[in-house]
Amino acid sequence: MRNRFMSNALVVAALCGFASVAxxxxxxxxxxxxxxxxxxxxxAEAEARKNMPATYDKxxxxxxxxxxxxxxxxxxxxxxxxxxxxxxxxxxxxxxxxGVPGAFSTDPLGMCDPLGYPRNMYVNGxxxxxxxxxxxILQSFDWTHNYREIWTNNITLxxxxxxxWYGWAVGKWEGDTLVITSxxxxxxxxxxxxxxxxxxxxxxxERWTRTAYDTLxxxxxxxxxxxxxxxxVSAKPQVFxxxxxxxxxxxxxxxxxxxxxENFNQNIRNLAGAGKKVLDPK
Amino acid sequence: MKRKLLVALGVAGIxxxxxxxxxxxxxxxxxxxxxxxxxxGVVTEFKWLNPHSQLYFDVKDKDGKVVTWGAxxxxxxxxxxxxxxxxxxxxxxxxxxxxxxxxxxSKSGAPVLVFIKLKTADGYCLCNNGGGGxxxxxxxxxxxxxSGTPPAK
Numbered sequence: 001m002r003n004r005f006m007s008n009a010l011v012v013a014a015l016c017g018f019a020s021v022a023x024x025x026x027x028x029x030x031x032x033x034x035x036x037x038x039x040x041x042x043x044a045e046a047e048a049r050k051n052m053p054a055t056y057d058k059x060x061x062x063x064x065x066x067x068x069x070x071x072x073x074x075x076x077x078x079x080x081x082x083x084x085x086x087x088x089x090x091x092x093x094x095x096x097x098x099g100v101p102g103a104f105s106t107d108p109l110g111m112c113d114p115l116g117y118p119r120n121m122y123v124n125g126x127x128x129x130x131x132x133x134x135x136x137i138l139q140s141f142d143w144t145h146n147y148r149e150i151w152t153n154n155i156t157l158x159x160x161x162x163x164x165w166y167g168w169a170v171g172k173w174e175g176d177t178l179v180i181t182s183x184x185x186x187x188x189x190x191x192x193x194x195x196x197x198x199x200x201x202x203x204x205x206e207r208w209t210r211t212a213y214d215t216l217x218x219x220x221x222x223x224x225x226x227x228x229x230x231x232x233v234s235a236k237p238q239v240f241x242x243x244x245x246x247x248x249x250x251x252x253x254x255x256x257x258x259x260x261x262e263n264f265n266q267n268i269r270n271l272a273g274a275g276k277k278v279l280d281p282k
Numbered sequence: 283m284k285r286k287l288l289v290a291l292g293v294a295g296i297x298x299x300x301x302x303x304x305x306x307x308x309x310x311x312x313x314x315x316x317x318x319x320x321x322x323g324v325v326t327e328f329k330w331l332n333p334h335s336q337l338y339f340d341v342k343d344k345d346g347k348v349v350t351w352g353a354x355x356x357x358x359x360x361x362x363x364x365x366x367x368x369x370x371x372x373x374x375x376x377x378x379x380x381x382x383x384x385x386x387x388s389k390s391g392a393p394v395l396v397f398i399k400l401k402t403a404d405g406y407c408l409c410n411n412g413g414g415g416x417x418x419x420x421x422x423x424x425x426x427x428x429s430g431t432p433p434a435k
Protein backbone atom coordinates (compact mmCIF):
# COMPACT_ATOMS: atom_id res chain seq x y z
CA MET A 1 0.00 0.00 0.00
CA ARG A 2 2.77 2.37 0.97
CA ASN A 3 4.61 1.63 -2.29
CA ARG A 4 1.47 2.37 -4.30
CA PHE A 5 0.97 5.65 -2.46
CA MET A 6 4.59 6.59 -3.09
CA SER A 7 4.41 5.76 -6.79
CA ASN A 8 1.18 7.79 -7.17
CA ALA A 9 2.79 10.71 -5.34
CA LEU A 10 5.82 10.49 -7.60
CA VAL A 11 3.63 10.52 -10.71
CA VAL A 12 1.72 13.58 -9.44
CA ALA A 13 4.97 15.32 -8.53
CA ALA A 14 6.42 14.49 -11.93
CA LEU A 15 3.32 15.82 -13.69
CA CYS A 16 3.42 19.02 -11.64
CA GLY A 17 7.08 19.43 -12.38
CA PHE A 18 6.50 18.80 -16.07
CA ALA A 19 3.63 21.29 -16.14
CA SER A 20 5.64 23.99 -14.40
CA VAL A 21 8.55 23.46 -16.79
CA ALA A 22 6.11 23.65 -19.69
CA UNK A 23 4.67 26.92 -18.33
CA UNK A 24 8.09 28.35 -17.62
CA UNK A 25 9.13 27.57 -21.16
CA UNK A 26 6.12 29.28 -22.73
CA UNK A 27 7.63 31.79 -25.18
CA UNK A 28 6.76 35.45 -25.31
CA UNK A 29 4.48 36.12 -28.25
CA UNK A 30 5.55 38.78 -30.76
CA UNK A 31 4.51 42.34 -29.87
CA UNK A 32 1.12 43.72 -30.71
CA UNK A 33 0.49 46.29 -33.32
CA UNK A 34 -2.68 47.89 -34.58
CA UNK A 35 -4.63 45.62 -32.29
CA UNK A 36 -3.54 42.56 -34.19
CA UNK A 37 -0.82 40.08 -33.29
CA UNK A 38 0.81 37.01 -34.70
CA UNK A 39 -1.47 34.02 -35.34
CA UNK A 40 0.18 32.18 -32.37
CA UNK A 41 -0.39 35.13 -30.04
CA UNK A 42 -4.01 35.44 -31.15
CA UNK A 43 -4.58 31.77 -30.40
CA ALA A 44 -3.01 32.13 -26.93
CA GLU A 45 -5.17 35.19 -26.29
CA ALA A 46 -8.37 33.41 -27.34
CA GLU A 47 -7.56 30.55 -24.95
CA ALA A 48 -6.81 32.95 -22.08
CA ARG A 49 -10.07 34.82 -22.71
CA LYS A 50 -11.99 31.62 -21.91
CA ASN A 51 -10.50 31.55 -18.39
CA MET A 52 -10.67 35.14 -17.21
CA PRO A 53 -11.00 35.82 -13.46
CA ALA A 54 -14.55 36.35 -12.27
CA THR A 55 -13.54 39.30 -10.07
CA TYR A 56 -10.98 42.03 -10.55
CA ASP A 57 -9.79 45.31 -9.02
CA LYS A 58 -11.47 48.16 -10.89
CA UNK A 59 -8.67 50.50 -9.85
CA UNK A 60 -6.01 48.27 -11.38
CA UNK A 61 -5.39 49.42 -14.92
CA UNK A 62 -2.05 47.69 -15.33
CA UNK A 63 -1.71 45.88 -18.61
CA UNK A 64 -1.38 46.33 -22.35
CA UNK A 65 -4.56 47.63 -23.95
CA UNK A 66 -5.45 47.72 -27.63
CA UNK A 67 -8.30 48.91 -29.79
CA UNK A 68 -7.10 52.34 -30.70
CA UNK A 69 -8.13 53.77 -34.02
CA UNK A 70 -7.22 56.74 -36.16
CA UNK A 71 -10.35 58.76 -35.52
CA UNK A 72 -10.04 61.19 -32.63
CA UNK A 73 -13.29 61.39 -30.62
CA UNK A 74 -15.31 59.61 -33.30
CA UNK A 75 -17.09 62.78 -34.30
CA UNK A 76 -16.61 66.05 -36.12
CA UNK A 77 -14.29 68.72 -34.82
CA UNK A 78 -16.18 71.70 -33.31
CA UNK A 79 -16.26 74.93 -35.38
CA UNK A 80 -12.85 76.60 -35.53
CA UNK A 81 -12.00 80.21 -34.77
CA UNK A 82 -10.31 82.23 -37.58
CA UNK A 83 -6.92 81.72 -35.87
CA UNK A 84 -7.44 77.96 -35.82
CA UNK A 85 -8.51 77.92 -39.47
CA UNK A 86 -5.26 79.68 -40.40
CA UNK A 87 -3.20 77.09 -38.52
CA UNK A 88 -5.32 74.27 -39.96
CA UNK A 89 -4.73 75.44 -43.55
CA UNK A 90 -0.98 75.40 -42.96
CA UNK A 91 -1.11 71.78 -41.81
CA UNK A 92 -0.95 69.56 -44.89
CA UNK A 93 -1.93 65.97 -44.05
CA UNK A 94 -1.38 63.02 -46.33
CA UNK A 95 -4.63 61.36 -45.39
CA UNK A 96 -8.27 62.24 -45.70
CA UNK A 97 -10.02 64.69 -48.00
CA UNK A 98 -7.20 67.26 -47.75
CA GLY A 99 -4.50 64.62 -48.33
CA VAL A 100 -1.43 65.56 -50.37
CA PRO A 101 1.38 63.21 -51.44
CA GLY A 102 3.59 62.37 -48.49
CA ALA A 103 6.42 64.25 -50.20
CA PHE A 104 4.54 67.54 -49.80
CA SER A 105 2.92 66.90 -46.44
CA THR A 106 3.86 68.84 -43.31
CA ASP A 107 2.68 66.05 -41.02
CA PRO A 108 5.13 65.76 -38.09
CA LEU A 109 4.75 62.00 -38.40
CA GLY A 110 6.55 62.03 -41.77
CA MET A 111 9.64 63.44 -40.03
CA CYS A 112 9.44 61.18 -36.97
CA ASP A 113 8.73 64.20 -34.76
CA PRO A 114 7.11 63.41 -31.40
CA LEU A 115 3.36 63.09 -31.84
CA GLY A 116 2.51 64.17 -28.30
CA TYR A 117 -0.84 63.58 -26.66
CA PRO A 118 -3.58 62.82 -27.59
CA ARG A 119 -2.32 62.08 -31.09
CA ASN A 120 -0.15 59.16 -30.09
CA MET A 121 -3.37 57.52 -28.91
CA TYR A 122 -4.84 57.93 -32.37
CA VAL A 123 -1.91 57.59 -34.76
CA ASN A 124 -2.98 54.10 -35.68
CA GLY A 125 -4.56 51.25 -33.80
CA UNK A 126 -1.41 50.41 -31.91
CA UNK A 127 -1.36 49.32 -28.27
CA UNK A 128 -0.40 51.12 -25.07
CA UNK A 129 0.42 49.98 -21.56
CA UNK A 130 -0.63 51.44 -18.22
CA UNK A 131 2.00 50.96 -15.52
CA UNK A 132 0.74 52.00 -12.08
CA UNK A 133 3.21 52.96 -9.35
CA UNK A 134 2.41 54.38 -5.89
CA UNK A 135 2.95 57.95 -7.06
CA UNK A 136 2.23 58.04 -10.74
CA ILE A 137 0.89 56.13 -13.70
CA LEU A 138 3.01 55.75 -16.79
CA GLN A 139 1.20 55.37 -20.08
CA SER A 140 3.59 53.74 -22.50
CA PHE A 141 2.88 53.70 -26.23
CA ASP A 142 4.24 51.16 -28.64
CA TRP A 143 4.30 53.80 -31.39
CA THR A 144 7.71 55.49 -30.87
CA HIS A 145 8.11 53.48 -27.64
CA ASN A 146 7.31 56.63 -25.73
CA TYR A 147 5.42 57.41 -22.54
CA ARG A 148 3.68 60.12 -20.56
CA GLU A 149 3.45 60.61 -16.81
CA ILE A 150 0.22 61.01 -14.85
CA TRP A 151 0.78 61.97 -11.23
CA THR A 152 -1.74 60.37 -8.87
CA ASN A 153 -0.41 61.43 -5.46
CA ASN A 154 -2.73 64.38 -4.89
CA ILE A 155 -0.42 66.98 -6.38
CA THR A 156 -1.92 69.74 -8.47
CA LEU A 157 -0.96 70.79 -11.96
CA UNK A 158 1.56 73.63 -12.22
CA UNK A 159 -0.25 76.93 -12.76
CA UNK A 160 1.70 78.06 -15.80
CA UNK A 161 3.83 75.10 -16.89
CA UNK A 162 6.39 75.19 -19.66
CA UNK A 163 4.70 73.30 -22.46
CA UNK A 164 5.82 69.73 -23.20
CA TRP A 165 5.10 67.29 -26.03
CA TYR A 166 3.12 65.06 -23.67
CA GLY A 167 1.87 67.83 -21.38
CA TRP A 168 1.39 67.74 -17.63
CA ALA A 169 -1.21 65.37 -16.23
CA VAL A 170 -2.69 64.42 -12.86
CA GLY A 171 -5.19 61.69 -12.10
CA LYS A 172 -7.64 60.93 -9.30
CA TRP A 173 -10.35 58.36 -8.77
CA GLU A 174 -13.99 59.37 -8.85
CA GLY A 175 -15.64 56.13 -7.76
CA ASP A 176 -14.34 53.56 -10.22
CA THR A 177 -13.39 56.08 -12.89
CA LEU A 178 -9.87 57.47 -13.19
CA VAL A 179 -10.18 61.13 -14.15
CA ILE A 180 -7.07 62.58 -15.75
CA THR A 181 -6.81 66.32 -16.23
CA SER A 182 -3.97 67.77 -18.21
CA UNK A 183 -2.57 70.91 -19.77
CA UNK A 184 0.74 72.44 -20.82
CA UNK A 185 0.98 70.87 -24.28
CA UNK A 186 3.26 72.50 -26.82
CA UNK A 187 1.54 73.62 -30.01
CA UNK A 188 3.87 71.82 -32.40
CA UNK A 189 1.73 68.70 -32.44
CA UNK A 190 -1.43 67.98 -34.39
CA UNK A 191 -4.45 66.64 -32.58
CA UNK A 192 -5.03 63.99 -35.25
CA UNK A 193 -4.16 62.73 -38.73
CA UNK A 194 -6.39 65.40 -40.28
CA UNK A 195 -4.08 68.18 -39.09
CA UNK A 196 -6.45 69.71 -36.53
CA UNK A 197 -4.34 72.19 -34.54
CA UNK A 198 -4.35 73.28 -30.90
CA UNK A 199 -2.84 76.03 -28.78
CA UNK A 200 -0.55 75.80 -25.76
CA UNK A 201 -3.57 76.64 -23.63
CA UNK A 202 -5.49 73.49 -24.51
CA UNK A 203 -6.75 71.49 -21.53
CA UNK A 204 -8.02 67.96 -21.53
CA UNK A 205 -10.10 65.69 -19.34
CA GLU A 206 -10.05 61.92 -19.76
CA ARG A 207 -12.32 59.49 -17.93
CA TRP A 208 -11.07 55.89 -17.85
CA THR A 209 -13.28 53.09 -16.51
CA ARG A 210 -12.50 49.38 -16.37
CA THR A 211 -15.93 48.02 -17.18
CA ALA A 212 -14.91 44.34 -17.30
CA TYR A 213 -11.80 42.32 -16.56
CA ASP A 214 -10.62 42.71 -20.14
CA THR A 215 -12.33 45.98 -21.07
CA LEU A 216 -11.37 49.61 -20.52
CA UNK A 217 -13.43 52.56 -21.70
CA UNK A 218 -12.37 56.15 -22.33
CA UNK A 219 -14.26 59.35 -22.88
CA UNK A 220 -12.31 62.51 -23.57
CA UNK A 221 -13.00 66.23 -23.58
CA UNK A 222 -10.66 68.76 -25.19
CA UNK A 223 -11.11 72.42 -24.37
CA UNK A 224 -9.25 75.03 -26.41
CA UNK A 225 -11.42 78.15 -26.68
CA UNK A 226 -8.81 80.13 -28.64
CA UNK A 227 -9.14 77.59 -31.48
CA UNK A 228 -12.51 75.87 -31.02
CA UNK A 229 -15.83 77.51 -30.26
CA UNK A 230 -16.99 74.58 -28.12
CA UNK A 231 -15.35 71.74 -26.20
CA UNK A 232 -14.64 68.66 -28.30
CA VAL A 233 -16.17 65.65 -26.53
CA SER A 234 -16.03 61.95 -27.45
CA ALA A 235 -19.15 60.84 -29.27
CA LYS A 236 -19.17 57.67 -27.17
CA PRO A 237 -16.74 55.76 -24.98
CA GLN A 238 -13.82 54.27 -26.83
CA VAL A 239 -13.32 50.63 -25.94
CA PHE A 240 -9.96 48.94 -25.36
CA UNK A 241 -9.32 45.24 -24.81
CA UNK A 242 -6.74 43.79 -22.44
CA UNK A 243 -3.93 41.90 -24.10
CA UNK A 244 -3.96 38.33 -22.79
CA UNK A 245 -2.45 36.21 -21.33
CA UNK A 246 -1.54 39.12 -19.05
CA UNK A 247 1.64 37.49 -17.73
CA UNK A 248 3.00 37.36 -21.25
CA UNK A 249 1.74 40.72 -22.52
CA UNK A 250 4.22 42.75 -24.50
CA UNK A 251 4.46 46.26 -25.88
CA UNK A 252 5.86 46.81 -29.36
CA UNK A 253 9.11 48.62 -29.98
CA UNK A 254 7.70 50.74 -32.74
CA UNK A 255 10.28 53.48 -32.96
CA UNK A 256 10.08 55.96 -35.78
CA UNK A 257 13.80 56.15 -36.55
CA UNK A 258 14.66 59.47 -38.24
CA UNK A 259 17.55 58.12 -40.33
CA UNK A 260 15.47 55.16 -41.53
CA UNK A 261 12.48 57.37 -42.21
CA GLU A 262 14.64 59.76 -44.23
CA ASN A 263 15.97 56.82 -46.21
CA PHE A 264 12.40 55.70 -46.92
CA ASN A 265 11.31 59.24 -47.76
CA GLN A 266 14.06 59.68 -50.34
CA ASN A 267 13.92 56.27 -51.95
CA ILE A 268 10.18 55.63 -51.97
CA ARG A 269 7.94 58.42 -50.67
CA ASN A 270 9.45 61.38 -52.51
CA LEU A 271 9.88 59.42 -55.73
CA ALA A 272 6.26 58.26 -55.64
CA GLY A 273 4.80 61.66 -54.85
CA ALA A 274 7.21 64.09 -56.47
CA GLY A 275 9.28 62.05 -58.91
CA LYS A 276 12.59 62.95 -57.24
CA LYS A 277 14.47 61.88 -54.16
CA VAL A 278 15.42 65.21 -52.64
CA LEU A 279 12.85 67.95 -52.47
CA ASP A 280 13.25 71.69 -52.56
CA PRO A 281 13.23 73.26 -49.10
CA LYS A 282 9.72 74.12 -47.90
CA MET B 283 -25.31 35.71 -30.91
CA LYS B 284 -26.43 37.95 -33.73
CA ARG B 285 -25.44 40.95 -31.60
CA LYS B 286 -21.99 39.45 -30.94
CA LEU B 287 -21.54 38.94 -34.66
CA LEU B 288 -22.52 42.53 -35.38
CA VAL B 289 -20.10 43.81 -32.73
CA ALA B 290 -17.31 41.62 -34.16
CA LEU B 291 -18.05 42.89 -37.65
CA GLY B 292 -18.06 46.46 -36.34
CA VAL B 293 -14.68 46.03 -34.64
CA ALA B 294 -13.23 44.41 -37.76
CA GLY B 295 -14.64 47.26 -39.81
CA ILE B 296 -12.98 49.86 -37.61
CA UNK B 297 -9.61 48.11 -37.94
CA UNK B 298 -9.94 47.86 -41.71
CA UNK B 299 -11.09 51.47 -41.89
CA UNK B 300 -8.28 52.71 -39.70
CA UNK B 301 -5.73 50.78 -41.74
CA UNK B 302 -7.01 52.07 -45.07
CA UNK B 303 -7.37 55.62 -43.78
CA UNK B 304 -3.88 55.67 -42.42
CA UNK B 305 -2.08 53.17 -44.61
CA UNK B 306 1.39 54.52 -45.02
CA UNK B 307 2.51 57.98 -46.00
CA UNK B 308 -0.19 59.17 -48.35
CA UNK B 309 -0.48 55.88 -50.22
CA UNK B 310 -3.86 56.72 -51.66
CA UNK B 311 -2.55 60.06 -52.91
CA UNK B 312 0.89 59.12 -54.22
CA UNK B 313 -0.02 55.92 -56.08
CA UNK B 314 -2.51 55.12 -58.83
CA UNK B 315 -4.79 52.79 -56.92
CA UNK B 316 -6.86 52.21 -60.08
CA UNK B 317 -3.98 50.42 -61.74
CA UNK B 318 -1.94 47.36 -60.80
CA UNK B 319 1.21 46.19 -62.57
CA UNK B 320 3.52 43.18 -62.44
CA UNK B 321 7.24 43.88 -62.44
CA UNK B 322 9.81 41.12 -62.74
CA GLY B 323 13.31 41.60 -61.42
CA VAL B 324 16.09 40.49 -59.11
CA VAL B 325 16.15 41.48 -55.43
CA THR B 326 18.95 43.82 -54.40
CA GLU B 327 17.77 44.51 -50.83
CA PHE B 328 14.88 43.86 -48.48
CA LYS B 329 14.57 46.21 -45.52
CA TRP B 330 12.59 45.09 -42.46
CA LEU B 331 12.06 48.56 -41.08
CA ASN B 332 9.46 50.45 -39.11
CA PRO B 333 7.19 52.02 -40.14
CA HIS B 334 7.78 50.89 -43.73
CA SER B 335 9.44 47.72 -44.86
CA GLN B 336 10.88 48.14 -48.34
CA LEU B 337 11.93 45.90 -51.20
CA TYR B 338 14.40 47.01 -53.87
CA PHE B 339 14.90 45.02 -57.05
CA ASP B 340 16.70 45.48 -60.36
CA VAL B 341 14.66 45.28 -63.53
CA LYS B 342 15.99 45.11 -67.10
CA ASP B 343 14.03 47.08 -69.63
CA LYS B 344 13.63 46.10 -73.30
CA ASP B 345 16.95 47.71 -74.19
CA GLY B 346 18.81 45.89 -71.45
CA LYS B 347 19.13 48.96 -69.25
CA VAL B 348 18.86 48.15 -65.54
CA VAL B 349 16.40 50.19 -63.50
CA THR B 350 16.14 49.81 -59.71
CA TRP B 351 12.57 49.62 -58.50
CA GLY B 352 11.36 50.16 -54.95
CA ALA B 353 8.27 48.69 -53.31
CA UNK B 354 6.66 50.24 -50.25
CA UNK B 355 5.58 47.54 -47.81
CA UNK B 356 3.88 47.41 -44.43
CA UNK B 357 5.47 47.75 -41.00
CA UNK B 358 7.13 44.71 -39.41
CA UNK B 359 4.32 44.47 -36.85
CA UNK B 360 1.75 44.15 -39.63
CA UNK B 361 3.82 41.53 -41.40
CA UNK B 362 4.13 39.57 -38.15
CA UNK B 363 0.36 39.76 -37.71
CA UNK B 364 0.01 38.18 -41.16
CA UNK B 365 2.19 35.30 -40.03
CA UNK B 366 5.53 36.35 -41.55
CA UNK B 367 8.80 36.58 -39.64
CA UNK B 368 11.86 38.73 -40.17
CA UNK B 369 14.03 35.65 -40.56
CA UNK B 370 11.73 34.12 -43.17
CA UNK B 371 11.50 37.25 -45.29
CA UNK B 372 15.21 38.06 -45.12
CA UNK B 373 15.87 34.50 -46.31
CA UNK B 374 13.19 34.39 -48.99
CA UNK B 375 14.04 37.85 -50.29
CA UNK B 376 17.81 37.68 -50.14
CA UNK B 377 19.77 39.53 -52.82
CA UNK B 378 19.79 37.70 -56.12
CA UNK B 379 16.31 36.21 -55.73
CA UNK B 380 14.16 36.43 -58.85
CA UNK B 381 10.80 37.99 -58.05
CA UNK B 382 7.63 39.11 -59.72
CA UNK B 383 6.19 41.98 -57.73
CA UNK B 384 2.62 43.17 -58.14
CA UNK B 385 1.78 46.69 -57.01
CA UNK B 386 0.04 49.97 -57.69
CA UNK B 387 2.41 52.27 -59.61
CA SER B 388 3.40 55.76 -58.50
CA LYS B 389 1.51 58.65 -60.00
CA SER B 390 4.79 60.46 -60.64
CA GLY B 391 5.98 57.76 -63.05
CA ALA B 392 9.03 56.99 -60.92
CA PRO B 393 9.93 53.29 -60.61
CA VAL B 394 8.27 52.77 -57.25
CA LEU B 395 5.06 51.01 -56.35
CA VAL B 396 3.01 50.21 -53.32
CA PHE B 397 3.23 46.51 -52.70
CA ILE B 398 0.34 44.11 -53.26
CA LYS B 399 2.03 40.70 -53.52
CA LEU B 400 5.15 38.91 -54.67
CA LYS B 401 6.15 35.55 -56.06
CA THR B 402 9.66 34.18 -56.30
CA ALA B 403 10.92 31.99 -59.13
CA ASP B 404 10.80 28.93 -56.84
CA GLY B 405 7.11 29.45 -56.07
CA TYR B 406 7.23 31.23 -52.70
CA CYS B 407 4.32 33.65 -52.41
CA LEU B 408 4.26 36.71 -50.17
CA CYS B 409 0.58 37.16 -50.81
CA ASN B 410 -0.95 37.94 -47.39
CA ASN B 411 -1.44 41.68 -47.27
CA GLY B 412 2.24 42.61 -47.23
CA GLY B 413 1.72 46.13 -48.53
CA GLY B 414 -0.89 48.85 -48.64
CA GLY B 415 -1.79 48.20 -52.27
CA UNK B 416 -4.80 46.50 -53.80
CA UNK B 417 -5.70 45.01 -57.16
CA UNK B 418 -8.43 47.13 -58.76
CA UNK B 419 -11.54 45.69 -60.40
CA UNK B 420 -9.84 45.78 -63.80
CA UNK B 421 -7.09 43.43 -62.58
CA UNK B 422 -3.39 43.64 -63.36
CA UNK B 423 -2.55 45.74 -66.41
CA UNK B 424 -1.32 43.20 -68.94
CA UNK B 425 0.18 45.88 -71.16
CA UNK B 426 2.65 46.75 -68.43
CA UNK B 427 3.36 43.19 -67.39
CA UNK B 428 7.07 42.48 -67.07
CA SER B 429 7.85 45.55 -69.14
CA GLY B 430 10.42 46.63 -66.60
CA THR B 431 10.01 50.24 -67.53
CA PRO B 432 8.30 52.79 -65.37
CA PRO B 433 4.71 53.46 -66.40
CA ALA B 434 4.20 56.52 -68.56
CA LYS B 435 3.45 59.76 -66.76
